[in-house]
Amino acid sequence: MQIKDVLLAPGNGAFFYDDQDAIRAGAIQDGFIYVGAPATPGFTSIRIPASSLSVGLVLTDDTVIWGDMMNVQYSGAGGRDPLFDTDQISDLMSRVVAPRLLDVDASHFRDSCTEVFEPFEHQQLPLAVEYGVSQALLRASAHLQRKTMAEIICAEFDLPLPTRRVPIYCQSGDAREINVDKMILKAVDVLPHGLINSRQKFGVDGQTFMEFVKWVATRTRQIGRPGYHPVLHFDVYGWIGQEIGLEPQLIADFICKVAVTVPGFTLNIESPADFGSRQAQIENYAKIVSILDSRGSIARIVVDERCNTLEDVRLFAEAKAAHLIQIKTPDVGSIADTARAVLICKANKVGAYVGGSCTETELSAQASVHLSVATQADMMLAKPGMGVDEAFSIVGNEQNRLLAMLNRRRAQNENVG
Template structure:
């Protein structure tokens, strides 16, 4: 077999793990920290530096290929896996996963993922393990086949070589105004996220949020290049539902009001409300989507919370309970499942947003580009981190390099190396 050893290396995520429940419940922000007691199991404080764990595969030709494990910023919230524990994940990977890796044909990506990432003791592997190990297996297959990772995905899922660049979406973090200016000056396709994760940022009746939306549109016109017309995308972390109630009609009315305040822009509203379970989320989001569609508004709903796994994504897509799914890659697990998720969305005529988290790494972000491009997703997240420049550079440059290689491959098949 092509894998002769497995290495583990602890590392850093690009941002922080945050206790969403404590923040939602009114934790006071002080500079970059939060005051108050944590509310989510595993958190010793509300904000914790993100950690990661790299898994390295030593191939028989002594090549090293790597993947990175981590969890998302709001771990333990909305049905997600608990806070990432480097020591526990390292021990589990060494005991359970490493022996499996030494006994697979690493040139066959989907088959090796199936064999290595199968359940252990009737329980699914931690999603962080699935995510990092599948990255390493994709890089191994690409190396052994002398292809790009995108070409491996295309071949194994029966997809044509991609030709369309994937629009990139940046997130602002708390430095909203400065980062919005950065995004506009760099002509980002979709912006700005906005991190509307507290009552203070949303405002009474949503007034603070609406003023911010109008300011972003105005600022785009003020300093953007002629012809620049981004999609406006705001993550409100359920605050529409929390502030004005969970009735679908009222939420749809509010979203239409926001859309009407920025005419000419497509408006994405992510996580308008949290209904407490996947089934309730599906039923109520389907009502909101139906109302918005009937009105012909430019606003679109994006689902995140309660839509974590491949099966969750299938349920939302088939029920038309969203216009766009955030396929949050560390929550989905294996990146083979992210590819499947995009294809499920396409089959159901639902938008596919290949997302993730600010807590990720350069390696996971680069692998994400290959999956998003190969499957021709509708948009993808600039990651990791919250600084705009770094994530936009990592994702954008990897996409540019990938298309240069794909174009070379088209002109002289198999005379290139990834």
């Protein structure tokens, strides 16, 4: 076997883990912290630094191949895995996962994932483990076969070598205005996220949010280069439902009202409401999609909460319960399952957005780029962190390097042919 040892190294995520329930309940910000008691199990305070755990596969040629494990910013919310615990994950890796890794053929990515991610004590391994270990296995397969990670995905899922770049979506964090300017100056494809995660930011009847949407469109025209025309994508963290009401017709009416204020722009609204369960989310999002489509609206609904795992993605896609599904990579788990999720969306003619979290690392972001390009997702998140510059350069540069390598590979294949 090609793996002769397994290393573990504790690390940092690029942002913080936040207690979404406490924030929704009205926790007040004091500088960068939130004041008050946490509401979600596992949190000792409402905002804590994100942690990660790196897994290194020592191959027989003594090359060490790494992947990174972590959870998403709002861990333990919306049906997600609980807060990342480095000590617990390290123990599970040493006792259960490392011995399995020593027994697999690392040159075969999907097969090795299947073997390593077998249930333990009748339970699925933590999704963070699947995510980090699958990154390492994908890199190991690419190393052993002298290919890019994207080529491994294409070969294992019988996909053609991609030619199209995948649009990149940046998120603003709380430094909204400054980061919007940065995005516009850098001609980001999809912007700005907005972090509309509190009543203060959404406003009475959504007025504060609507003003922000109009400002982003106006600012794009003011300082954007000629011909620059991004998609406007706002994450409202369920606040339309919380402020306007959990009635699909009212939510659709509000979204149409917002869309009218930015004529000529495609408008994505992520997480308009949280209906409390997966099934309720599917049924009500499908109604909102149907209403918007019947009106010919330019607005598109993006689902995040309650759509976490591969099975969740399949159910939402088959029900047409979104125009665009965020495939949140740490919540899906294995990168092989993220590939499957994109292909399920495509088969059901639903948009596939390979997302993730600000809590990730540069290694997980780079692996996500290869996955996104290989499967030709509709868009991908600039990550990690909440700053624009770092995330956009990590994801954008990795995509450009990858496409240059794939172009060379394509030319070589044509010459051989």
